[in-house]
Amino acid sequence: MTTPATHSTLGLQDQLDELAGRAQREFDDVSDFIWKAPRLIEHERELELSKLDSYFSNHPELQKRRWELESHKLDHTFPYLIAVGNLFSTVSLFESYLLLLAGELQPHVTIQLRDVKGQGVSRLFKFFRLVGMYPEQVPLHEQIQAAIKIRNCLTHASGMLAWSRENDDLRKIQSTGAYLSPEHRKMRRDRGRQFDEILVSDSVLGDRLVVDNLYCHVLCSYIHTYYSALCEVAKTVSASSELQ
Secondary structure, rough: OOOOOOOOOOOOHHHHHHHHHHHHHHHHHHHHHHHOHHHHHHHHHHHHHHOOOOOOOOOHHHHHHHHHHHHHHHHHHHHHHHHHHHHHHHHHHHHHHHHHHHHHHHHHHHHHHHHOOOOOHHHHHHHHHHHOOOOHOOOHHHHHHHHHHHHHHHHHHOOOOOOOHHHHHHHHHHOOOOOHHHHEEEEHHHHOOOOOOOEEEOOOOEEEEEEEEEEEHHHHHHHHHHHHHHHHHHHHHHHHHHHH
């Protein structure tokens, strides 16, 4: 996935079109996986229910104990792992494509990524700004930044808000629905629906950020839309750079 291609016969504009198209195809595939992943739980639920009779047909107490164990996994552990794993994979893939975009631009600009300080996505965004691109002006940037903060909290603090340096920002992102586009936020309000793709839940260690798999599906759409727009911005920057 996201392996560099050879573009010896292509101009930069065509390279950027090819890169944006490749990203869209890959994120479409990821989106389809995210949508279908919860079916694993439903399949396992049917399987485990059938086992109750076949394994413990004359032992209702054993059936009850077995189901308590299995239903906890199906209702809590598995959904958590699916949603968090999908979020990690989606944001990681996005980072890879940002790196590929920077790689396409470097032969055509004076700034080199190796000279830019920082880490991860913030370093790549800094590089884009230095070459004349402004990611924060691209639609859905706020939602992209929110996703990165949510991912970081889950990665570095296991979702525990008190352990995150961005505790206040994350609470605001969740309560205001800032992780959703303005259009999606309006739809939620019009329907009287809460912002429930991201929740703050109680735990023995304090408030914890919880992600629903549907959020990952929506985020996937945001990312490839944002990335395509970012590639279009890169075309204008590269065109002006080549004229200098």
